[in-house]
Structure formats: structure tokens, C-alpha cells
Amino acid sequence: MARQGSSHTAGRRAKGSSAVFGSRTDTGCVREQNEDSLIVKPPLYVVADGMGGHAAGEIASEIAVRTISELAPDTADTEALSKAVVQANRNIINAPLSGKGREGMGTTCTAAILDGTHLAIAQVGDSRAYLLHNGRLSQITRDHSLVANMVEAGQLTPEEARIHPNRSVITRALGNDPTTTPDLYEINVEEGDRLLLCTDGLSTMLEDEEIQAVMNRIPDPQQCASTLVSGALVAGGLDNVTVVIVNVTGSRAQANRRMSVRTKLTAFFIIVLLALCLGGAAWGGSAYLHHTAYLAASESGTVNVYRGVPGEVLGFSYSELVEETDIPVSDLPLSAAESISSEQGMRVGSVEEALEIVEEYKSMLNEKKSASSSSSSTSASAASASSASASAAEEADPSQPSEEGGQV
Ligand code: MG
DSSP: OBBBTTOOEEOOOOOEEEEEEEEEEEEOSSSSSSEEEEEEEETTTEEEESSTHHHHHHHHHHHHHHHHHHHOSSOOOOHHHHHHHHHHHHHHHHHGGTSSTTTTOOEEEEEEEEEETEEEEEESSOEEEEEEETTTTEEOSSOHHHHHHHHHTTSOHHHHHHTTTTTOBBBBBBBBBTTTOOOOEEEOOOOOOEEEEEHHHHHTOOHHHHHHHHHHHHOOHHHHHHHHHHHHHHTTTOOEEEEEEEEEEEEHHHHHHHHHHHHHOOOHHHHHHHEEEEHHHHHHHHHHHHHOOEEEEOOTTTEEEEEEEEEEEEEEEEEEEEEEEEEEESSSSSHHHHHHTTTEEEESOHHHHHHHHHHHHHHHHHHHHHHHHHHHHHHHHHHHHHHHHHHHHHHHTTTOTTTTTTOO
16 A cells, blocks of 8 residues: 555556546536646646635646646656645645635645556545556545545445545645645556546545446547546536546557657648648537537426537527427436526536436436335225225124224
């Protein structure tokens, strides 16, 4: 087990790898603003979960990811990565002196560098790093939280910790103590492995088994990150939620050779490439608007699925009704109902995800309905049995008075 300021090495022989990634962050269904920050700047990936209230938590987490982005090494050097995190801690503590943020603001931070076969991680707080290897998800980092300590002491099970009222109390954060240092981990990874970084808005809303199932089911990292965030929202979205997924797919040496070839392109080719990029950006924007989706309430109060985005973009509407359902918004959990009824609706990554969420709502309401009808029929049976029993008693002894006190 890694300790504060120490290095941790977990051996697994590797063959050489690079990665592609996806990420998504969301305010969630309850919080008014998103205090999480993230950066994906291969080989560096960072998530941070700010705390400190309005206009403070997001500043702390933003200072953390920006400082680490500026100072992190481009190799899996844990000591250099640790120095970047330590400097981020100093910058957060000093920021209020120059009018930025507020004294007492802080943030968690989980920073990873995937350099070929080597993964280096520096972590403070309860934002997590997981590794999916051979289809099994393992938590790499150890939470610096009250409930993690209670689980280690045998006072709570991991399941109880997920719903414990003090689950958000963390025991180490950036921004509080100038001597804070991160836990450090070094791991060798293999082609086919997947790295997950997330804030507790994911890990407190979904169980590890659910996260593992999604990561095994969806190979595309962007779609996978988006689906995980959607899953946290469907489960209630009680906190800001941020997810980074990194696929380990090939050799960094090959990637470097490809970069070397690119540097030899002529100026003419670069101009042509820029023109293509502009066209691609326009196409990409159009494709995004066509791909993304949202759930909103109809005039009659039921859930509708739309392709596109709510409102207008540059004066144009990019919204198309895909499916009308008979699901009453008022029958959904409060947080989901509020999100769907809001002006922006419940935004999701794709129409497919939106339809999956609708199916989950249908199942949930059907289960509630059958549980309630089963309970009513049990009561009716009990009443009928009681009546039959009374009649039988009267027939057996007609001289006895009835319940109303009359004589037969
Ligand atoms: Mg959080």
C-alpha cells in the first residue's frame, strides 16, 4: 500500500502502449454549479473535485489542474509529478492573498501520466483512479476520507460507506496544509487495459460492478465516459460528476514516429490540412448537434426524448423530437424530475443513451406499480379471508351474536 509521499510499484509485464481517451463532466441533478475540473493533455490526465462553496471550489480545482498541467513531466516520473501537485497546493493556499477564491477553499486531485507502458499517479482526497485489466476493475488509489478509514477499521462495509451521511468528509486535500503531499503509485499497464479517473460524483452513485459492466460493454472511450456520467445522473446525480477514460492501445514509439513524419510535411500541405480542418470543424459541430440528445418534459407533463440541444444556437434551433413517452415526470425521483423539467432538460451524450434512460425509467415505474398492486391484492385477500372466517363461525354456532350485536 502506498503511503503519503512514497512510491508504490505494482508489477505487470507490459509490451508498450499509448492511449486514446474520452471525458465528460456534469453539474449533476442537485448542485447549482460544477466545482469539478479536469484536464486531458496526453500523456497527462487530471481530475479535481473542488470544495469551498460559491466561487471558491471551482477556483481551487481549476488552479490544481492548471498548475499540474504547466509543471507535470511528460514521462511517468512520480517524483516530478508529486512536485507539480505540491506546487498546486501552494498556489491554492496563496490564491486568496491575491484576491482569488476564498480562504479555506480546497480540492481533491488525482493526476495520471500514461507514458508508454508506465502509469504514474499522484493522488490527494477521494477522487479515484481505477484500472480495468482482463475485464476486472480494480481501484488503484486509496481514498483519503473518513469512511475509507472506517472501512479499513472494520466499522463499515464498502456498501455502507457509499451511502454513509459523512461519505464526503475527506481527510486530506489540497489548499489546507502547506505540508500536504500526494500518495504516489507506479503501475505497468498492458494493451487492452483501460484507465478510469473519476470524482466521487461517480463512485458514490454507481457501484464498482456497474462501472465495470459499462467499461466492458462500451469500447469507445468518449461514449464510455458519457455513459458512466449518464448512469450517475440516472442514479440521482447528487454531486458534480467527472469521468476520464483512457484506452491503452499501442506503442508510444510508433506514435512518436508518426509525429516525426508529420513534421516533414510541406507548408502547402499544412495549408490544405488547415482548410480541411475548418471544413471538418463545421462538419464536427453539425455531427455533434446531430448526435447529442436531451430529455425534457412535454406540455402534458410526460418525458420526451429530443435529438440536438435545447433552445437556439446562433439563432437556429437544433432540436428534433425523437420519442414521446407516457412516463409522467412527476413519478420520477425528485432529482431526475427537476433536471428533466428544467429549461435545459437532462442533457445526455446520444439518442441511444437517452432511450436507454427511458427504458430504465419504465422498468423502475413498472416495478413500483407491481409492488404496489401486489401489496393491495395481499390486503384484499386478507380481508376476504377474514370475512369468510366470520361467516363460517356464524354457521357453526348460530346462537352467537353477530359482530354488529344482532341475534340470528
Ligand atoms: Mg464531489
